[in-house]
Amino acid sequence: MSIRIENVSKNFSAFAALNQVSLEIRDGEFAALLGPSGSGKTTLLRIIAGLEVPESGEVWFGRKNVTEAAAASRGIGFVFQHYALFGHMTVAENIGFGLTVMPRASRPSKKDILLRTNELLDLVQLPGIGGRYPSELSGGQRQRVALARALARRPRILLLDEPFGALDAKVRRELRGALRTIHDELGLTSIFVTHDHEEAFTLADRVAILNHGQVEQFEKPKRIMQDPASDFVRSFLA
Template sequence: MTIEVQHIRKEFGQFTALDDVSLKFPDGQLTALLGPSGCGKTTLLRIIAGLETPDQGRVLLDGEDASGTHVRERQVGFVFQHYALFKHMTVFENVAFGLRVKPRRERPSEQQIRDKVRQLLELVQLDWIADRYPPQLSGGQRQRIALARALAVEPRVLLLDEPFGALDAKVRKELRRWLRRLHDELHVTSIFVTHDQEEALEVADQVVLMNKGHIEQIGTPDQVYNHPASPFVYGFLGNVNLFHGRVHEGVLASGDVQLQAPQHADVRDTEAIGYVRPHDLDVERYAPGLAGIVATLRRAHAIGPLAQLELERADNGELIEAAMSSERYGRLGLKEGETLVVRPRRMHVFVDEGANI
């Protein structure tokens, strides 16, 4: 099913949750709505589901206006953060629930229901706990049962609201890999809400970055991470160092340092910020004549494959975060308190849009 929202606006009192949002969700793809709390992503999901009514705009399902269609008729499956399983029902009965409450003329036979539930429990790899009750399950198992229950009614679209938000980090990682494999098998058009950047980049086919009721950027995980459209996107997707200064003819002057910004060769004396991710910084020991940002190593954390370095700039005292392989860190033999030189290997400069260029 293709889903499209057109010019959606939604207000709650004086708060504007969504402000003229238009967006297409491709058929059979897994789309992540990503952004900070309060950005409008859950409100948009609820409007698509029919649980909220927009103040303006419309929702199209396969090209047809569904704005007036009741939630029961939209053929939507839900998975929420807190499972919403019936504690007094077994796993089997939870999954069968949606089939059993269908109108009599649409309801499968008891044998068909049993076969369907068994297939779904096998799909989520939990057929061996069909007779248990939700309180007897782990959080990860409960969420997989919630997903099986949502799939039981054969939804045309699957909506997931922070589906792994209540789980610990290790279980989250396992479940999102599992969700990706499951989606590749089923190809149900799916939309999931998350504020976890790693989760969205790892699982989704398409990522929609939202901020303050607006869409900042739409693209594949690679596009939004490596080609961010705005300072917000750059800053939201992982750690980033900011180098404040002024750009003039392709050079960003930040403190006492001149940094190359060739993409802004036509800009003259304009405020700008350079964005550099920690792993895009080259670090070496200071020597006279070396070009770059002179900084003191204040702290190093080298556990696992990456060494995280915290450095203090000599010219303005600002902190810089750098990352390198633990192997290289060990070879260099760096010590806290040493003077180093840092050079951006890759930097994206955003010029002040309000300035004259």
């Protein structure tokens, strides 16, 4: 599923979080939104997700204008930085939650939900832990569960907001590889927010570098390194 952002602007009081941002992410691409704190990358991700509404501009998924569509109707998976798992639910219940709250007419059976949950635990390399609770898991394991939950309803678009920010360097490296493998295996279109340029350049097909609510450059990592588009990009990557 391709994603097209056309002239999107968003203000918070007097602060311009995004200013006429346009970019297009190809079907099956892994893109990173990279920039310092306050650059607008998370705001842009939340607008794509439907969690924020732009003041102007449009968001398209393929040929469908989703600018005013509710988040729940967009068919996306979203992974947050701080897991957002339900502490009173088991791992299996957390992963299957999105399936259990679907309308009755389209809701899978309990057996199918269990099968899907076990399939996803295998995918994120955590087989057999469905009966545990989040408090019994390491940070890396919790984030793998959060990823599995985001994939439960078979989204075509996966959005990730600094999902490895709370993890140590070794675990981050492991999860980067796992995330990229899952993206490729499932044929997703993925957008990953980070302030770490090594992480962005390792994971992404193309990287959008944001500064003060505008896109300074959107290119393949090698191209950005060889030919920075502005003094800001050059200094940010130094």
